[in-house]
Amino acid sequence: MGAQRVGRRRWLRWTAAALAASVLVVGVLALLVWNGVLWPNRFLASGYDVRGVDVSSYQGDIDWPVLADEDIDFAFIKATEGSSHVDERFAANWDGALATDLVVGAYHFLSFESPGETQAANMIEQVPATPGTLPPVVDAEYYAGFAADPPSVAELRAILDPLLADLEEHYGAPPILYTTQEFRERFLGDDYDDHPLWIRAVALTPDVPRHEWEFWQYSDRDVLDGYSGEETHIDMNVFDGSLEELQALTLD
Incomplete structure (x- = not known):
């Protein structure tokens, strides 16, 4: 015992x-x-040659020549949100990014609380239709309490459709749609396939078939040189194509 x-x-x-x-x-x-030291999607995204970042005021003051040297080819910059909000760093970021050899675009964060027409007017007022820049992006995803209490499909599309139409008329190209896989399945389906798709999937590769998306946000936990804001991490993306094909998407 x-x-x-x-x-x-x-x-x-x-x-x-x-x-x-x-x-x-x-x-x-x-x-x-x-802390972004290990990230499962880095290996999965390593097979794509064209890489880029998306930034907002959270990255603070950006030294664009330094950031542009971080093995990236493009940058999306937050411009506006809803019908009146303007990102406080947009103008500086837009001018700074355009002074580099990056392919540059701007994005608008979709609000569920104001008409699409006034949201389009907000972006149009802030973002020039500069030849050689990427078409405008509409970021459509849940936010705040809408994740638990989202609008109906009809309500969402009543805002999104005129926003997309007004932006396309002004910029002369279909806007890019940024969204999550869940949001796309619930609200968009394949009804917006005439718009380039930028899909967020930060755990694994997108569930959306590769031929259906142009951009993939694969990480929100990378750390690069060239910025000093309250957010230490930066979002990383790839483009499914060559740099020449990316440049072919830009405005005339």
């Missing part, structure tokens, strides 16, 4: 040590992922 008790104590000590080690390993891995 004594030998059994000793053996049981050893087993319990070994089990406790193994569990503690496992918890430590999991904790370290989680910390590395959270």
